[in-house]
Amino acid sequence: MAMLSFHILHCSVFLLFSLLIHQFPATTAARCHRDDETGLLAFKSGIKADPSGMLDKWKLGTDCCKWYGIACNGPQNRVNSLDLYGAASYSNIMLSGTISPSLSKLQYLNYILLKDLGNLTGHFPKFLFSLPNIQVVYITNSKLLGPLPRNIGNLTKLQSLILARNSFSGSIPSSLTKLTQLSTLDLSGNRLLGTIPSSIGQLTKLFELNLSGNKLSGSIPDKFSTITMLTFIKLSNNNFTGKFPKSISNLNPREIDLGSNSLTGKLPEFLGRFDFLKTLNLSWNQFSGTVPKTLAHPELYTLDLSHNLFNGPFPKLTFIHVLDLSYNNFHFGDIPKWITSTYFISLNLARCGLNSSLNDWKPLGPVFYQYLDISHNKITGNPLPLLNSTTSLISFIASDNKLKFNMKHMKIGKNIKYLDLSHNSVFGNVPKSVSRLEEFNVSSNHLCGRLPVTKFPASAFVNNDCLCGPPLPPCKD
Ligand SMILES: *[C@@H]1O[C@H](CO)[C@@H](O)[C@H](O)[C@H]1NC(C)=O
Ligand SMILES: *[C@@H]1O[C@H](CO)[C@@H](O)[C@H](O)[C@H]1NC(C)=O
Ligand SMILES: *[C@@H]1O[C@H](CO)[C@@H](O)[C@H](O)[C@H]1NC(C)=O
Ligand SMILES: *[C@@H]1O[C@H](CO)[C@@H](O)[C@H](O)[C@H]1NC(C)=O
Ligand SMILES: *[C@@H]1O[C@H](CO)[C@@H](O)[C@H](O)[C@H]1NC(C)=O
Numbered sequence: 001m002a003m004l005s006f007h008i009l010h011c012s013v014f015l016l017f018s019l020l021i022h023q024f025p026a027t028t029a030a031r032c033h034r035d036d037e038t039g040l041l042a043f044k045s046g047i048k049a050d051p052s053g054m055l056d057k058w059k060l061g062t063d064c065c066k067w068y069g070i071a072c073n074g075p076q077n078r079v080n081s082l083d084l085y086g087a088a089s090y091s092n093i094m095l096s097g098t099i100s101p102s103l104s105k106l107q108y109l110n111y112i113l114l115k116d117l118g119n120l121t122g123h124f125p126k127f128l129f130s131l132p133n134i135q136v137v138y139i140t141n142s143k144l145l146g147p148l149p150r151n152i153g154n155l156t157k158l159q160s161l162i163l164a165r166n167s168f169s170g171s172i173p174s175s176l177t178k179l180t181q182l183s184t185l186d187l188s189g190n191r192l193l194g195t196i197p198s199s200i201g202q203l204t205k206l207f208e209l210n211l212s213g214n215k216l217s218g219s220i221p222d223k224f225s226t227i228t229m230l231t232f233i234k235l236s237n238n239n240f241t242g243k244f245p246k247s248i249s250n251l252n253p254r255e256i257d258l259g260s261n262s263l264t265g266k267l268p269e270f271l272g273r274f275d276f277l278k279t280l281n282l283s284w285n286q287f288s289g290t291v292p293k294t295l296a297h298p299e300l301y302t303l304d305l306s307h308n309l310f311n312g313p314f315p316k317l318t319f320i321h322v323l324d325l326s327y328n329n330f331h332f333g334d335i336p337k338w339i340t341s342t343y344f345i346s347l348n349l350a351r352c353g354l355n356s357s358l359n360d361w362k363p364l365g366p367v368f369y370q371y372l373d374i375s376h377n378k379i380t381g382n383p384l385p386l387l388n389s390t391t392s393l394i395s396f397i398a399s400d401n402k403l404k405f406n407m408k409h410m411k412i413g414k415n416i417k418y419l420d421l422s423h424n425s426v427f428g429n430v431p432k433s434v435s436r437l438e439e440f441n442v443s444s445n446h447l448c449g450r451l452p453v454t455k456f457p458a459s460a461f462v463n464n465d466c467l468c469g470p471p472l473p474p475c476k477d
């Protein structure tokens with residue numbers, strides 16, 4: 001009897017032990033799930049070059065949960081995240097090859113991130129359709145090409161779809177708007193054609209939308225009123241036509257970038273009601289009319305309205321730091337007073353119809369200009385006091401004006417790199433210190449004398465009264 005119960009006990013201990021082995025192979029054999037290991041090793045064998053050795057420690061028989069870029073979780077200790085990132089644009093931290101379809105063995109995968117690896121080729125990875133839990137697909141800056149699959153809407157758990165800077169082509173599948181859990185959609189920098197699906201309003205959880213740098217066209221669907229959390233809207237560098245979508249008035253965006261399209265019409269007044277709008281870029285379109293006064297609210301940091309057809313008076317924006325109004329139909333005449341009393345980092349007033357004197361440009365305190373462009377105006381006077389009052393200046397572009405001053409007195413600040421004074425009435429001679437600049441142009445002025453030794457070509461000096469010496473013809477004396 002005792003013997004028998006011992007035997008039973010012995011048997012059940014053995015049974016329990018063998019059950020343990022089968023259920024928890026990872027802990028007992030220090031190995032991850034076989035399917036995960038197999039899938040990842042197949043991924044590795046699809047990689048033809050790994051110059052920085054990021055996959056070197058991915059070896060059969062070692063715990064794949066501890067491999068570089070891999071994370072496991074859950075009671076079964078299965079791989080839930082594959083996260084590799086390179087720096088392909090400026091170093092050899094990259095991968096060349098294809099994304100093996102055997103990754104479908106990673107049945108518990110939630111996140112696949114293959115960021116900036118530079119040289120992954122092939123089509124949209126179809127194996128994603130057999131991963132029931134995939135939430136984040138983040139494959140940027142590689143060479144994936146071909147169309148996005150028509151049934152992309154089947155990836156119903158996706159929260160982020162980020163495929164920026166590949167070569168995907170064709171149109172945006174309309175089923176994409178079935179991905180109602182999406183909060184980030186970034187397809188920027190591909191070759192997508194056609195229109196934005198008009199059902200975009202179904203993506204009610206969308207927070208960030210970036211379709212910039214494609215070949216999309218048609219009007220921007222006026223269907224934003226249901227996407228109330230949409231905060232970043234980037235549709236620049238496409239071929240969109242039509243007007244500024246009115247339904248954006250229902251949102252509270254932080255960034256709107258519609259630059260480099262073919263949009264027309266006036267700017268809506270509601271732009272001024274966005275309490276958190278920090279960046280508005282509408283450059284390189286055909287917007288017209290006056291700029292609404294309401295834009296003058298304190299959160300707005302960057303405003304780029306350059307290369308449009310705006311005209312009329314411009315509102316006072318005393319809180320702005322980056323402003324580009326160049327190449328519109330403005331005829332400001334005097335430099336607006338609020339401009340001289342605002343702390344700009346970058347200010348571009350090229351071709352704004354300015355005709356006052358720089359002598360009147362008296363900043364109210366220390367200024368922090370880094371980039372200042374006042375070219376193609378009729379500005380008179382002497383820029384030296386202004387240049388003297390800002391040490392932060394990196395670039396001063398003032399070509400095609402009526403500036404008149406003796407260049408001999410010019411001090412080249414220690415930060416300045418770009419200086420263009422061409423087509424003015426500058427006189428005197430060219431100081432030696434300009435040789436420190438990266439770009440310099442004083443062509444078409446009234447300068448005279450021997451040129452200092454610089455790296456600049458003759459075109460930077462031509463059309464002056466009597467400049468001489470290399471790269472111009474030799475001096476006569
Ligand atoms: C990219 O991959 C292809 C083929 O896989 C290879 O021929 C090419 O040299 C790789 N380019 C770089 C920059 O590594
Ligand atoms: C996509 O979903 C549809 C219906 O929900 C189904 O019929 C189809 O087989 C799915 N396709 C894939 C590739 O999963
Ligand atoms: C697309 O725009 C979003 C929102 O501004 C930004 O976070 C993201 O970095 C952009 N993508 C690229 C590839 O620049
Ligand atoms: C943009 O669209 C216009 C007509 O709508 C067309 O003439 C032009 O070629 C397109 N530009 C690009 C870059 O596709
Ligand atoms: C506005 O967008 C254009 C491209 O569309 C870009 O070149 C420019 O730098 C942006 N402006 C600002 C102030 O960032």
Ligand SMILES: *[C@@H]1O[C@H](CO)[C@@H](O)[C@H](O)[C@H]1NC(C)=O
Binds near residue numbers: 333334355
């Ligand atoms: C300066 O420009 C304003 C506005 O265009 C114009 O009314 C005024 O006559 C101009 N003054 C000079 C001196 O050119």
Ligand SMILES: *[C@@H]1O[C@H](CO)[C@@H](O)[C@H](O)[C@H]1NC(C)=O
Binds near residue numbers: 384385388409
């Ligand atoms: C530049 O500023 C210094 C000190 O503030 C002053 O002595 C000098 O005369 C100024 N130079 C010019 C050209 O305005």
Ligand SMILES: *[C@@H]1O[C@H](CO)[C@@H](O)[C@H](O)[C@H]1NC(C)=O
Binds near residue numbers: 399423460
């Ligand atoms: C200098 O400016 C003139 C016209 O303003 C231009 O033709 C020339 O190429 C420029 N040279 C350099 C070196 O920037």
